[in-house]
Structure formats: C-alpha cells, structure tokens
Amino acid sequence: MNYTTQLDAAKKGIITEEMNVVAAKEDIEVDLLLSKIASGEVVIPANKNHEALSPEGVGAGLRTKINVNLGVSRDCNNVDAELEKAKKAIEMKAESIMDLSSYGKTFEFRNRLIGISTAMIGTVPVYDALGYYDKDLKDITPSEFIKIVERHAQDGVDFMTIHAGINRETAEIFKRNERLLNIVSRGGSLLYTWMELNDKENPFYEYFDDILDICAEYDVTISLGDALRPGCISDSTDACQIKELITLGELAKRAYEKNVQVIIEGPGHMRLNEIEANVLLEKKLCHGAPFYVLGPIVTDIAPGYDHITSAIGGAIAAASGADFLCYVTPAEHLRLPTIEDMKEGIIASKIAAHAADLAKGIRNAEKWDNAMSYARKKLDWDEMFRLAIDPEKAKRYRSESLPHDSETCTMCGNMCAVRNMNRVITGEDVSLL
Template identity: 65%
Template sequence: MEFHTQIEAARKGIFTPQMQNVAQEEHIAPEILMQRVAAGTIVIPANRNHKNLRACGVGQGLRTKINVNLGISGDCRDYMCELEKAKLALKYDAEAIMDLSNYGKTNTFRKQLLELSPAMIGTVPMYDAVGYLEKDLRDIKAKDFLEVVRAHAAEGVDFVTIHAGINRKSIDSFERSGRRMNIVSRGGSLIYAWMKMTGNENPFFEYFDDLMDILYEQDVTISLGDAMRPGCNDDATDAAQVSELVELGLLTERAWKHNVQVMIEGPGHMTLNEIAPNMLLEKRLCHNAPFYVLGPLVTDIAPGYDHITSAIGGAVAAAAGADFLCYVTPAEHLRLPSIPDVKEGIIAAKIAAHAGDLAKGLPGAREWDNRMSDARQKLDWDAMFDQALDREKAEEYFKSTNPTDKHTCTMCGKMCAVRNMNRIMNGENVLLK
C-alpha cells in the first residue's frame, strides 16, 4: 500500500520502520503510537531523503525532546566550527539540529550536516531565500519562496519552520497593539517587511496548499512558526500572539487534510505564571498538535545567563504539556554562540526536558533519578558519573580536590551525612577524628 508520509501511513494502518523505532525507544504500544500519529498528536519527522536518520517521535506521551540551533551569519562564517557544534549536539543526544544559516549559499553545509547527523534536521527556508535566489527581499516573487522550500525538502531536511500564520488579518492585531518589542522573530520580520514593501499577502499563507504538496512529496514536517511570539515579558499573551495562534490552528487542520505532519512553535518570553495557561491554549486552539517552545525566557534582565532563564521556563512548559524545547545559550541576545556556549545551552535544555518528564510522570523518567540516588547512597562515585547528564564535568569537579576520605567529597568530609548514616545503620561507630 503506497504512502508518502508517516501520518498517511498511520491512517492507512501501516506500521512503518520509523514508527517501530519510536515505539521501541519510547516503550509505547505500537497501536497507541499509530493512533496518535494518525491523529497528529505525535509527529515523526523523517524526510525520505535523510538516509542515516534515527527516527524520533515528538508529542503526546513521549519524552520531551530538545533542538540545537546553529549555522553561520554574515559576521561569523566558519562552517567547520558549526559542524563541531553539530557533533557536540550529537554527543549529548540532542534529538534535533536546526541549521539557521543566513548568509550566502548554504546548501553545501546543509548536505554535510545531513550526512553527519542521525538526529532530525530542521531549517527556516525564509533565511536562505535571499542567498539562494540572489535577489533583494523586495524583488522576490511569491512563488520563489516555495522553490527554496522545495530545494530544502529535496536535500533531506526533516522539518521546516514556516511563518504562515502572519497574514493580513493577524498583522492588523499587531499594528494596533502597540507592542513594546514589535516582531522579534527573524523569519516573521522578513515576511512582514516583504508584505509591507510589496503590498501582497504572505506567500506561505496565500499558497499554503501548494506548500503542502511540496512537503507531502518528501514527508517534511511543517513547524508552524510563531512570527508574533513575544520578545519580552510585557508582550506575552497579547492580541498579536493569540490572533496568530488562532490562524495556526486553522492551518494545522488544512495541513492534516494534505497528510502533512504538523508542529506548532510557541512563545519566547513570558513570566512563570503565564506559561502553563499558554500550553493549554495552544493545545486547545491547535487540536493537540505537538508544541515546540522557544524557551520561554522567564525574565528579560539576564543577558549572559539566558540558558538559565530559558531552562526555568522550559521545565515549566514541559511539565505543562510542551513536547519539544529549543535550547538557548548564554550568548542569546549577545552574539553567535561559541562551542562552550552551545554545550551550556544543550545541558540546560536537557535538564529542563527531563524535569518536565518527571513532573508529567513519564514512564522511565524517575528510574534514571533513582539510579543516581542509589549510587549516591552507596557513595559509588563511578556509578554516579555513569548516570550524570554531563559525566565529564561531574568527574572533573570531583577530582579537582582531594578529600581525606576517598568515599566523601571536600564539602563535608567525615561529616558526610550519607557516610555516617550508612555506618550507624550498619551498627558501626561514627568517628569524626
């Protein structure tokens, strides 16, 4: 029986090799997985041309996944450095990598990334349009944008962020809202600028059905981008953000009719008390499609530490139903991240994702923590390092000082509560000298 996409296969009762891999890794019953893929509440981004992909599921009842952004800019054009960042993302088991390169001809790098990565690869074709088409933004025609998407799909990209929800209706809400930070989405701002300069409708909205035909052909998942995401806490959950979310919900249903898989991108900055309501709102308006959040950053005052502000928000979002977290590095708002920045961002996002899984009671999440606790109770340092999210850092910290008693660390020494409880409960004396 012929099919092009994972959602189409599920609707036809076909259990694909990609579904089998997800079912095994997530310990989910095949029939439940197939039902959720068919309903669109789980996506398995898996371009037919990404040959070495390790299929991964995102959505209802699955582990919270993380994405790592990388790519060159006009000011930083070192592709080799970006490949090293990709290798680091794979080392720490990031499930997705997005190439956000926005300068020159990027397809050579993208092909190298696809050959290297078993993780799913995403792009924002709008970033590539000017370099690919060799035209100024104003001179690009509506159908030209679709050709860039077609090229990315043919190369093997597993998901694309498309800002299709920013249309004449939604920008009316934005223009009347008096936002503090206007539009902070790079792709969204380019679409808005093109619309204002040409007087035309958003091409991705106007030709949405044609776009779906392109994505359907190679099974590219559409990540419906949030052009109107808040860029500061003061703009969160305003008319512009919510009006676009309504449009994204309508576009989700249209994409499903084309048998195209859908994710929804979510807010960037908002205070802690707004995060859970926003998760519920997205699930309600977008029919429980998987939610991919960009943070959220819970305060705007910590440049240099935004991997922490993001991890706080990401943990709350994941606990409240977000399915996919985009990492944020310490360099956010300041520069293109370095390799050390990327590592900090990955670890922070992984912590947030796992914290969310614990809160949701995801099967297997607590067992990992329990293995660490058992190792700590036994003062088994090697076992602790084995369970550590970042073994290298944990081992480096421990070995950087020399405790008198090798079974303790230099924080408590012989007053270590774990050591002394183990002794006293075994009927031994506690000796502090």
C-alpha cells in the same frame, strides 16, 4: 498498502519502520504510538531523503525532546566550526538540530549536515532565500520563496519552520496593538517587511497548499512558526500572539487534510504564571498538535545567563504539556554561540526536559534518578559520574578538590550524612574525629 507520509500511514493503520524504532526508544506499544500519530498528537519528522536519521517521536506521552540551533551568518561564516558544533550536539544526544544559516550559498553546509546527522534536521527556508537569490528582499517573488522550500525538502530536511500565520489579517492586529518590542522573530520580521514593501499577502500563507504538497511528497513535517511570538515580558500573551495562534490552528487543519504532520511553535518571552495557560491554549486551538517552545524565557534581565532563564520556563512549559524545547545558550541576544555556549545550552535544556518528564510521569524517566540515588547511597563515585548528565564537569569538580576520606567530598568530610547513616545502620563505628 502504500502511504505517502507517517500521518497517512497512521490513518491507514500501517506501522512503519520509523514507528517501530520510536516505539522501542520510548518503550511504548507501537499501536498506541500509531493512534497518537493518526490524531496529530505525535509526529515523527523523517524526510524520505534523510538516510542517516535515527527517527524520534515528538508529542503527547513521549519524552520531551530538545533542539539545538546552529548555522553560518555573514559575521561568522565558518562552515567547519558549525559542523563541529553539530557533531558535538549529536554526541550529547540532542534529538534535533536546526540549520538557521542566513548567509551565502548554504547548500553545501546543509547537505554535509544532513549527511552526518542521526538527529532530525530542521530549517527556516525564508532565511535561505536572501543568500540563495542574492537580491533584495522586496524583489524575491512568491514562486522563488516556494522553490526554496522545495529545495530544502529535496535535500532531506525533516521539518521546516514556515511562517504562514503572519498574513495580512494578523498584520493588521499587530498594527492596532502597540508592542514594546514589535516583531522579534527573524522570519516574521522578514515576511512582514516583504508584505509592507510589496503591498501583497504573505506568500507562505497565500500558497500554503503548494507548500503542503511539497511536504507531503517528501514527508517533511511542517513547523508552523510563531512570527508574532513575544520578544519581551511586556508583550506576552497579547492580541497579536493569540490571533496568530488561532490562524496556526486553522492552518494545521489544512495540513492534516493533506496528510502533512504538524508542529506548532510558541513563545518566546513570558511570565512564569502565564506559561501553563499558553500551553493549554495551543493544545485547544491547534487540535493537540505537538508544541515547540523557545524557552520560554521568564525574565528579560539576564543576558549571559539566558540558558538558565530558558530552562526555568522550559521545565514549566514541558511539565504543562509542551513537547519540544528549543535550547537557549548563554550567548542568546549577544552573539553567535561558541561550542562551549552550545554545550551549556544543551545541558540546561536536557535538565529542563527531564525534570518535566518526571512531572509528567513519562515511562522510565524516574529510573535514571533512582539509579543515581542508589549510586550516591553506595558512595560509588564512578557510577555517579557515569550517570551524570555531564560526566566531564562532575569529574572535574571532584578532582579539583579531593577529600581526605575518598568516600566523602570536601563539603562535609567526616560529617557526610550518607556515609555515617550507612555505617550506623549496619552497626559500624561512626567517628567524626
């Protein structure tokens, strides 16, 4: 039996090669995975032209996945440096990389990235349009925007952020509801500006069916972008954000009808006490589609430390049911991240994702923690380093301050509770001198 996309296959009861791979990674029954894909609760972003891909599932009941953003810009146009970041992200087991390149002819970088990446690749086609056509935003035609989508699909992109929720109707809501920080989404601001300059409907909304046809042909998962996501605590959960979320839910239904897999993108900056309710709203309004959040960043006062503010929000969001975390680095709001910034962002996001998986009871999540606890009980430092989420940093910290007793650390020394309890329980002498 033939099928066009993973969603089409699932609806027809066909188990694909990608489903088998994901089921094995997640240690779940493939029939259960198939049913979740058929319902739209899980997606497997896997473009037919991405040959290097090791597929991952995103959605309900699966491990929380993380995404790493990178790409060239006008001020930092170093393709090789960005590719090195991508290689490091893959080495650190990030499941997804988004190419947010916004300058020049990005075809070469995108294709080199797809060629080496076992991680799924996402893009935001509207970013590419300005450099690709080398003309003012106002002068780009709707058909040219759609051609960029098609080019990315042909190149092998697994999922694309499409800002179709900011249409003329949601734009009017934005105009009537004053915000402290207006529109902070790069794609959202570009399309709002295009609509205002041309007095026309958002082409990604007006020609949404054409985009769905492209996605269905290459099995591109559509990530419905949150153009009106809150960019500061003051704007969170406002009328603009919720109106767009309702629109995204309507667009998701249209995508399902054409067998296109859907992810919904979410906030943004948000108070701690609003996160759980926002996840519930997305799941209700968007038919259980996987929720992909940037952070959420839970306070606006920590430039230089936003990997921490983001990890706090990400852990709460994922524990509440969000499925996919977009990492944030210490450089957020300040500059393009370096490879060291990227590493810190990945570690922070992976900690948040794993903490949430423990809370959600994801299968096998606790095995890792229990193995670490057993290694600590035995004071097996090599095993602790092997199990650490960042072995390099753990080894460096210990080597910088070695204890007199190699079993202990320089924090407690002879008063090490673990060492002394091991000895007293086995009847050994415990000497603190």
